Amino acid sequence: MKLTGLGVWNLYFLLKFVLFIRGDISFHFLENLALFSFLALSFSKPLVQRSKHVIAVVAAVVLLYYDSWLPPISRLTKQAANVQDFSIGYFLEISSRVVNVDLLLGIFVAAIFYWYTAKWLRYTSFSLLGFGYVYWLSTSVQLPLESAPVVRNSRESAVTNTQVDVVNTQQTPDQQLQRFYQQQSLLTSNFPAAITGESFDVLILNVCSIANADLEAIGVDVNELFADFDILFSDFNSATSYSGPAAIRLLRASCGQTSQQQLFKPAAQQCHLFSNLEKLGYNTQVAMNHDGHFDDFKGLISTYGGIKVPTLDFTNYSPAQYGFDDKPIYSDQDVLINWLKSQPQSNTPRALYYNTISLHDGNQVAGQRRMSSIESYPRRQQQxxxxxxxxxxxxxxxxxxxxLMVVPEHGAALTGDKVQFSGLREIPSPRIVSVPTAVKFIGANVKHSGLIEVSDPTSYFALSELVSRALRNDVFSGAGSIRALLENLPVAPKVAENQDTIMMYINKRPYIQLDGGEWTAYPQN
Incomplete structure (x- = not known):
């Protein structure tokens, strides 16, 4: 056994160095150095030498996946049941997004260049220099510390009106995250014992797959889109990039933001927005333009969201779209207006939670040729x-x-980025969780003052506070103003979480933590 150059294996490492510097992959230094050292070993026996290369190929593939931003294999196996529901057409569409033609052409050119220059250049030396450069980067760039995140509390948010304690101490990212959740645990909307002034309905339209970045990608101005509304939360944090958790967070809006793990544990009744409305005499209802079967959406919002989901009957509807699993999706207009017509003539206020997946990735418009999600998205958004x-x-x-509230669940990841290809939402990146949320007051005596944009970072708790304040202030008689409802509305740092994946801003820059590992700056386009 002796040490030799790596030969063509240098191409593998040199390409990874380029991808790492571009931000397309991460780079686990010790693991890659171990593979490099193993490849440098040369054995005199041909069988052993061939076995070394077979082992190295397997290790190189696994290590490349490990260095990529793709979700861990363990998480993919958990999603296997859902992937099995994908239609063949959608599976092929997703597969085509993974293939980067420019990257493949670059690898081809690099391979040809290596073939012609390997006789004159010592590529193993270049690989060693690459390791040295990566090591220098990893030791010279330190993760910044941040002062404790500030949560601006409202006048009536906490049960005891306790102001959130803010300490300007330097904290590690993990400490900052724990501090954030500790502060959020103090927040609870204090609903009135009775409605002050005229009663009103509360209708929430929970829209899947629309973020500020998606609207920008298709050339839609968010202010023009909601021009007829009264309030636009332009930097609203959906706090997750998947539908079930997003819906639970919305339905639990009356308490502060919790961790992903806490979502799937019982919450105090006072955290459930619709339970608070029921106590005030509201008739709470649920409607959807889909059957809610995928990923047990109906079961999740029923078990953890504090609402009762009725049997959904679509026998009188014709499909407007078909989902990525070929299941029918119905017209939002048909479902909503049919719900409205079915309501009895009564003065009892009503609260509706409506969920629509008309913009979900992979949908196909009924009666039209098959289109990619990116191609059909503008049409579906307009509809x-x-x-x-x-x-x-x-x-x-x-x-x-x-x-009336329009609250997106999360974005569609329509254009993708360096970390996630189009449609992949495993990491709750800023472009996915920054969603436009709008509110409209409908009533003959409401005093409108045009669209009021709230650009401060907000999330679900602010919506609960808005409802609570509207119940206390007689906006619908014209005695109160919409603008007054927004004074000192709670704002909070942007923290988003999926299972084993967290995104948090540190010094105004997004960082991510995967599976409890190190915090890494999220590569920007």
Whole structure:
């Protein structure tokens, strides 16, 4: 046994160095150095030498996956059941997004260049220099410390009106995260014992797959889209990039943000927004434009969201779309207006949670040729908001006081980035969790003052506070103003979480932690 140059294996490491410097992959220094050292060993027996290369190929593939931003294999196996529901067409579409033609062409050119220059250049020396450069980067760039995150509390948010303690001490990212959740645990909306002034309905439209970045990608101005609304939360944090957890967080909006793990544990009844409305005499209801079977969405919001999901009957509807699993998706306009027509003539205020997946990745428009999600998204987005517009027109015609909220679950990751290809939402990146949330007050006596944009970072708790304040202030009689409801509304740092994946801003820059490991700066486009 002796030490030799790596030969063509140098190409593997040199390409990884380039990808790492570009931010396309991470680089686990010790593991890669171990593979390099193993490849440098040369054995006199041909069988042993061939076995070394077979082992090295397997190790190189595994290590490349480990260095990539792709989710861990363990997480993929947990999602295997859901992947089995993908239609063949959607599976092929997803597969095509993974293939980077420019990257493949670059590898081809690099291979040809290596072939012609290997006789004159000592590539093993270049690989060693590459390791030295990566090591220098890893030791010279330190993760910054951050002062404790500030949570601005509202006047009526906590049960005891206790102000959140803010300490300007230097903290590690883990300490900062724990501090954030500790502060959030103090927040609880204090709903009134009775409605002050005129009663009103609360209708929440929970929209899957629309973020600020998605609207920007298709050339839609968010302010123009919600021009007829009263409030736009332009930097709203969905706090996750998956539908079930997002819906639970919305339905538990009356308490501060919790960790992902706490979502799937019982919460105090006072945290459930719809339970608080029920105590005030609201008739709470649920409607969807899908059957809620995927990933047990119905079961999740029923068990952890504090609402009862009725049997959903779509026998009188024709599919408007078909999902990535070929299941029917129905017209938002049909479902919403049918719900409205089915309501009895009563003065009892009603609260509706409505969920739509009309913009979900992989949907196909019924009766039209097959299109990629990116191609069909602008059409589906226009149709969705046309349907919402028709619903609003019917609400205005009906004449009932209504507080209408459009709250996205998460973005569609329409364009992807360096870390995740289009449609992949495993990491709750800023472009996925920064969603436009809008509120409209419908009533004959409401004093409108145009669209009020709230650019401060907000999340679900602010929505609960808004409802609570509207119940206390007689906005619908014209005695109170919409702008007054927004004074000192709670804001909080942007923290988002999926299972074993956390995104948090540190010194105004997003960092991620995967599976409890080190915090890494999220590569920007």
């Amino acid at each position: 969705l908001f046309s349907d919402i517009g028709q619903f609003i027109a019917q609400l205005e015609k009906q004449g009932r006081n209504t507080l």
